[in-house]
Amino acid sequence: MxxxxxxxxxxxxxxxxxxxxxxxxxxxxxPDLDDKAKAKLDALGQAILDARAAFPDATLADLYDPDTMPPALRKAHRENDRAVDRLYRGGKRSALTASAWSISSCCMRG
Structure with missing residues (x-):
């Protein structure tokens, strides 16, 4: 996004x-976030950090190489992306959201 x-x-x-x-x-x-949405995003962010922590010797370049990205990290980012998308679209996907989704899909292929 x-x-x-x-x-x-x-x-x-x-x-x-x-x-x-x-x-x-x-x-x-x-977006304006209530406490429930903030807690959800906090948990999703922590899931990304936890997935990265499982590979302490990997660089960020290693972790985010689209061809070798660990499946758990890819999944954590996809779940986070979906949650953020839902916060922004409010029923319909905006042009900004569609553009970000397209970028994310390209970078997180697989």
């Missing part, structure tokens, strides 16, 4: 994204 926002709002220098906290992060449209 955030990458889609960066692509739409952030600038570029050549082909590299320029990430400005004032332009990209501070303007990101966070």
């Amino acid at each position: 955030h990458v889609a926002w960066l692509r739409e709002i952030g600038g570029r220098l050549k082909s590299d994204f320029q990430y400005s906290p004032g332009i990209v992060y501070n303007t990101f449209p966070w």
Whole structure:
């Protein structure tokens, strides 16, 4: 979701994204979350960290290589992506959500 926002709002220098906290992060449209939704996202985030911790000798590049990503880590990210998507779409998938979903699907193939 955030990458889609960066692509739409952030600038570029050549082909590299320029990430400005004032332009990209501070303007990101966070949904209003109740305590239940926050707890769910906390648990999903912890599941990602736990899946990564199972491979203490792996670098982030190793863990996030689309061809060799550990299945448990891929699953944890997919579950997190689905939960975030549900928070944003509110019944219909917005263009931003669809774009982020497409990016996520490409990066998390398999």
